[in-house]
Amino acid sequence: MPTSPLASAGRAAAESDTRPSLTVLSGFWPAATYGVAHALLAVDPSLLLVRHDLTDVRDGTVRRVVRDGAGVREDERISLAHGCVSCTLREDVLPTLARLARTQPDRDLVLMLPEVVEPEAVAVACAHCLVDGTPITDLLHVDSYVTVVHAEHLLDGLATTDDLRARHIHAADDDNRSLADVIVRQIEYADTLVLWGRSGEGAYDTSRLSVLLSRMTPWATQVLVDDDVVDAGELSRRLRGTGRHRPETPGVLVRGLEGYTLGVHEPHPDCGVVSVVFRARRPFHPGRLHDVLEDVNAEMVRSRGHLWLASQPETVIAWDFAGGGLGLGSLGSWLVALPDPHWAEAPANRRLAAALDWDPYYGDRHQHLVFIGLDLDPAELHRTLAGCLLTDAELADGEEGWRDYHDPFAGCFPLADLAGNPAVTGGEPA
Missing domain, CATH: 3.30.1220.10 (CobW-like, C-terminal domain)
Known part of the structure; x- marks a missing residue:
């Protein structure tokens, strides 16, 4: 299909940038996300894949693994003062990316997020958190936010009423997010979506999933991957060096x-x-x-x-x-x-x-x-x-x-005093 002028401009800018490139991979189904990460490593063994295991984050411990095509380069457990995702991003994820960008500036990076982390949290941290007094974006170029969804599980994930706590995968003691909310936010923040595999219900249902993703994120590029035979070279060309990330884009709401x-x-x-x-x-x-x-x-x-x-x-x-x-x-x-x-x-x-x-x-x-x-x-x-x-x-x-109408929502949406501290923008609802 023809390439849009915006995509061409983004790719050209990425090619002229001498900073290491960062591709952020998210997804609620680790097997599919791993599949994409391993395909990228197979094409470019010099890539550095960074991931954090949050299994014990509520106890203040995170496991960090860095690997390339030759194998594991780092495998460490890190103690955090406060066990939560925000602490992990601020105290280890960004410093690790900064360290790798400084010490190995000729190698691009892939950050594979744990399944319960929303990519927008990473983008916010990159925009506002300094590492040794330096913005992370001075050290590396954020190329793309890629979300991987598993065709076999997508509809069930979007329809479930379970929360993370019920699945024992909540990322902090006060993490009350629903599973569907996490999946939706991973999908809707992406500039690139990978639909991994096929629906067990057949080709029509797989096509339905593709259309559903297009309706949910009409702004994202979609890539379909048959997990039986993965063309790693083609997948790498579709996901890396695209320059699709636009940091100025606001949250979906x-x-x-x-x-x-x-x-x-x-x-x-x-x-x-x-x-x-x-x-x-x-x-x-x-x-x-x-x-x-x-x-x-x-x-x-x-x-x-x-x-x-x-x-x-x-x-x-x-x-x-x-x-x-x-x-x-x-x-x-x-x-x-x-x-x-x-x-x-x-x-x-x-x-x-x-x-x-x-x-x-x-x-x-x-x-x-x-x-x-x-x-x-x-x-x-x-x-x-x-x-x-x-x-x-x-x-x-x-x-x-x-103002005198009976209002079942009365008191639900407080605003600051308009004459004093007006709220002209707001965070997305919890």
Whole structure:
């Protein structure tokens, strides 16, 4: 298939960069992730593969293994003052990458993450944590974030309601994440997805998985690998030296706010997969929306985005559904609710996206939600959501009237004092 100009520019930049290149591999199924890592080592034995075993992290111990095509070069146990993933990234992963980049600058690196680590955590650490006073990106070039998914287990993983603690694989004492949340975040942060193997249900089901991944991450390059016969050379060419990583790209729940693609509207089934984008200017009625939350997600594999409630007109509310659980949380303030001097605190892309879509009455407030599922009815979904929007008569009540509506979400999304410390951006909901 033709190469996009953006991909060509990224590859050219990567080729002219003299720093060692880092490829980050993540995935919830280690056998598949190992398969990709070993294929890369087979093609380039000089690669340094770094991985950390977090089995004993809650006891303050992590095992670090570094290997190349010739075998294991390091195998050490490291004691951490505080047993958690963040500590591991800050106290050993980044220092190890920095040390290898300094001592062996002619060798590229592959970081294979443990199955419960989300790649965005690594990106945040790379952006904000210094190693001996130096940003890690001064020492190496982050080329790509690759997530490997196992065709045989993907749907079960996305559908399970288990959390990591139930599987005894939680990464810290306070780690209450669900398994599906971890898988979704690994997939959606990737710039490259590897679909490893084939579905046990046959070729049609394998194609359905490929379409599902394309709908979940339309921004990512997808690579299909038959695990019976792996073409290591071709796989290496598709995964290394691509320059696909864009560190400025925001997290998935705020993509729509900053003008990035949040999802694609494909209401006609492709191998049974349907993707629906719902956008509207009117606010949701809090009571009617609350009443349909369970129904609208009943057939979903994934839904995400942001919304505004009539009863809380200052707040951007995140919508984050996976694995049978819906998370709602504050993403900060709508720009229209902020005093002008505070606009400069918002990301430039956020301000630009708001200006391009500004409404004289609503400002930048709007609904932007994406729903992805199997064999769902897009027309019924749209009718249900549209029925939650304010009617003409309710719009006439105005904002002061909206604030008096019965609100089942009251107190759930606190904002900072707009006159003092406005929240113009926010973290993704827990």
